[in-house]
Amino acid sequence: MDIFEYKVEKVGGLLTFRSTKFVRLQTRCTELGKQGWELVSVNYDWFTVTYTMFFKRIRPNKTI
DSSP states (O other): OOOEEEEEEEEEOTTSOHHHHHHHHHHHHHHHHHTTOEEEEEEEETTTTEEEEEEEEEOTTOOO
């Protein structure tokens, strides 16, 4: 059942402005969406001020 492949992306950091993080989040989601990735979940770590995004897509040459 290895139909899907997964990817984890992190955006943010202590020295990044909130508006910059939002632009990076949107840009990265758009880029990966065009490549067939689907955003599954987003977690926010208040201590490191970082967003962790989890993506998945169907592996090439696989079907459900």
